[in-house]
Amino acid sequence: MLSYNGYDSRWRNRILRAYHRGEAGPDFTLVGKVCALCGDPDRKATEWHSEDYSEPFLFEPPATYPMCSSCHGRLHKRFDQPVEHWQLFRLHVLGGGYGREFTKLYSKGERDRLAAGLATGEQIALPTIRPRLSTDDWWLDLSLDPESREAAWARPRPLRPRPDTGAFSRTIGALNLSDQDRRILRAHAAASRRSLGMQAIALAVLGGGTAQTANLIYGKLAKKLCQHLQWIPDRREDGSEIWMSVVAEGWQPSPIEGKRRDYEWVMVPSLAAAVEGGAV
Ligand SMILES: [Zn+2]
16 A cells, blocks of 8 residues: 555554554544545445544544545555545535445546546536535545645655654754854745755755755764753664754655756754744
């Protein structure tokens, strides 16, 4: 199975093991639950969908939802076909439709035609089937960017907890950071999706230079923060510390048209909040 929301199968297996250890609690059951997307009262939820596999594991919304198989399938398929198909399904559910009714009401040819209309900016209105009861529209905001499957920025939370905003602010205040260090943190927090490669940081902050130079400077800064915070960093397979892990989570973007892209780091939200809150 492909990655989802920046989690690969290793992370899904971890939460599964936690579930088998009994960490989900007695309320984690599909008995009596309806689909958290369509709310179909006549077809009980049969599976779980997870948006968030980070630690500490959460077995309830907004991390995990009970779903019917129709909605769950559509949700994951949103990347496998033009996004308008998912948009069409959303319109169907917003009109009170249930997941299982979608393909019964709209044939493949009809869906293709409507989706093509949406793609060209046509206003498509689907008939209202019944009043919708659910008010939790978590599924309306799901990413349509296929990159969200692998990207660290798509995770609702970092894989494991980071120091909180207050701790980062106090540490930044206590350390005598150079102007260059401050510029790096500000550029990183301001980047789109807080995701930057070292080459981009070199360009934005050092006015050029290599990714290796930026890596060295940012790595030193991260080590200072990590040690002052007494946070235990991730480690490489050889056991060495990944000091950057206190400030960011790394991920490898897929090549575009065969062209390799730089490894990127996504600044953790608590540090970005400290930077944006004026700590730097
Ligand atoms: Zn459903």
